[in-house]
Amino acid sequence: MNPPDITTAVHILLIGIGATAVLDAWLLLLRRLGQPSAGFAPLGRWIGHLARGRLTHPAIAQAAPVRHELALGWLSHYAVGVAFAAALVAWQGMAWVRQPTPLPALAFGLASVVAPLFVMQPAMGAGFASRRTATPLKNCLRSTLNHMVFGVGLYLCARLLAGAPAAALA
Numbered sequence: 001m002n003p004p005d006i007t008t009a010v011h012i013l014l015i016g017i018g019a020t021a022v023l024d025a026w027l028l029l030l031r032r033l034g035q036p037s038a039g040f041a042p043l044g045r046w047i048g049h050l051a052r053g054r055l056t057h058p059a060i061a062q063a064a065p066v067r068h069e070l071a072l073g074w075l076s077h078y079a080v081g082v083a084f085a086a087a088l089v090a091w092q093g094m095a096w097v098r099q100p101t102p103l104p105a106l107a108f109g110l111a112s113v114v115a116p117l118f119v120m121q122p123a124m125g126a127g128f129a130s131r132r133t134a135t136p137l138k139n140c141l142r143s144t145l146n147h148m149v150f151g152v153g154l155y156l157c158a159r160l161l162a163g164a165p166a167a168a169l170a
Contacts, residue, residue, distance in 0.1 A: 022153025109151015
């Protein structure tokens, strides 16, 4: 497989950053409506420990803090968003980027919930699909909805870029 050309790479980067920003706007709205959120420091702590060879924790909140964990969490959050955008474009091709449709982006957003439910939450001590938390169903539904919002963001950002002049993106 050939590496992406610069235009493709810029599209992927912008779609991933934009979709992640849409998700963040959603999370901010939820916080303002009184819905608690763990934020991204736990992700940064997990990534920091992962870099030192530790994948799992009984409870990430009880793990030793990592220097700059909040910044590391935010950076990782956006890096994952870009990686997910790259995976969507790899799956759908540049034809989708040129003429995006909602279904692939929404399906990908829904599929991406596998990462927190079956990788991150177990590794951070919450168990598969949050089963070791007080409200596993609520947590799973929230994760699913958040990832659907990310899928909406993928579509909206691709749609916005599809209408932008090509010279502005290169």
